[in-house]
Amino acid sequence: MAEAASEADEAPKKKTKLPLIIGLVLMLVLGGGGFFAVFTGMILGGGEPPAPTTPEIVPEAIPDIAFIPLDPMVVSMQGTAARHLRFTAQLEVSKAFVADVELLKPRVMDVLNGYLRAVDAKSFEEPGSLVRLRAQMLRRVQIVTGEGRVRDLLVIEFVLN
Template sequence: MAADDMTTPENPSKKPRKPLILGLVLAILLGGGGFYAAYSGLIPAGGHAAAPTSEDTAFADIAFLPLDPLIISLGADAGSRHLRFAAELEVDAARQAEVAHLKPRVLDVLNSYLRAIDLAELDDPGALIRLRSQMLRRVQMVTGPGRVRDLLVTEFVFN
């Protein structure tokens, strides 16, 4: 009986390849058709980006407010090392005067924050990203909601 259970069928059933080939051909045709539709512009969000026009006002209401450069001593454990920092604030054009009026407070909060940073944290290669987000959050707290969109660091140099 054990020998009867171990036998294999003489003609193993072959799986039909027709559905596999048909699926492959359909995938190629549909992929090619989708590429053509996107490339030729039949799909609006396709391969070609629309060129900005004069009616595009996405950037018309943005103004950049330069901040005075800061030179910060890095503390007693840093020896005589200093940090030179300069930045610009991206603001709504309608609120540029309001933010400019608050510039001394912005400089104060940035100076205080950068002075408190540990030297070891500044040596980290990814520190600028974290510092930038922390400084932006503090600037937004000082200026109020909706006034400052971004903080652009233009100079960040150790001596």
């Protein structure tokens, strides 16, 4: 019995925290190593990242065009108030048709003058009116010059006083 009492008197052995500390250190080392391996591309990276490529921009060739300036026009508008429209434009044509369109320039001016005089001044106040008017004028110019000669009508000045 004496032996049993002496064993009871001895303090129970303390559990050591050494395995817990070793586990935490191993966890940090392995976590850091895993992060390093993924970050540098050793794992899941597939080698070096592809170099960023920028597509090479090749400009298109400028079409074979010429611009024919039209004489500035001052058109008196319809309505009760005396309003005037100052209009200047250029025609975009293929270089092969420059002489043909230059020859028909007085007819083009006549068509544009007649059309602009017939347009009501109130229609200029609508949003998008210039786009609509430009399309109408281009169509009339294309009818006068013949299909395929005039590519576009560029409005240079469009001022309503």
